[in-house]
Amino acid sequence: MLPVLIIACGALSREIKVLIRANDWRNVRLECLPANLHNRPERIPAAVAEKLEMASQGQRILVAYGDCGTGGQLDAMLGAYGVERLPGAHCYDTYAGESVMAALSEHEPGTFYLTDFLVRHFDRLVIQELGIARHPELVGTYFGQYRRLVYLSQRRDPFLEAQARRAADRLGLAYESHYTGYGSLETSLVRLIEPADTANTEETTWAH
Incomplete structure (x- = not known):
């Protein structure tokens, strides 16, 4: 079973940790970026990219951000890595729909x-x-x-x-x-994380 790394906005940290424990995702590790990046959203893509560059190979990586005011720049950067993020424009969409x-x-x-x-x-x-x-x-x-x-x-x-x-x-x-409760945060993480349990390394390893 491949390990999973979630690179998340710090504003989602507590809720994601609760979901990791509740779902017994023992192969999931969480790394968070400062929530105050939302005051300078143009810096979010570079900050996430730096985390991706530092991440080790042989793991599935998920990004727990919406677009978060980056005007599509986060998606453009993630596309180059083949990494998926949460759906929606921001965390409000994640919770409320x-x-x-x-x-x-x-x-x-x-x-x-x-x-x-x-x-x-x-x-x-x-x-x-x-x-x-x-x-x-x-x-x-x-x-x-x-x-x-x-x-x-x-x-x-x-x-x-x-x-x-x-x-x-x-x-x-x-x-x-x-x-709102956790809204679609849990369902989105289940959808993104659990396929990694049965996928092989070649299918889920991302590359620079």
Whole structure:
């Protein structure tokens, strides 16, 4: 059985680790890139490519990213390696599904989304990284075109729910929550990982 390496966005780390344990994927190893790359999405393809270059041969490699704002550049890079990623434009699609995200966007295009990870790290990734802690007036600059905050929750957690409400208040946005669970993250990983259990080395080994 070939080992499997998942190169993932740090925002999916906790959930992927839970799924690895739940599915008893003993041949799967996870390596994560910093979640704050999403503030500079043009850097994501190069960061993933560096991980691919450092990876050893004789294993199946999966990339747990959506397009994540790279404008197709991530897919173009992955195509050269023959490596597959999660479906969808971003992790919101992975959790909520593309049809639900399309409906939410159509109802209110000016929507800012949070997941469990983003709620837990809101202060660091939004308030600190965007400079709002030093310059509160930047809230209007970054979020002036938004009207609501939608929390796409993976777990029913009253503490995270309260934190998400506080985030909406801090940004001056209306608040909504939608429970998604893990959505298609598990089904996508099962589809991408489990065929490797029966494939032979020549079929699944990627090459530079």
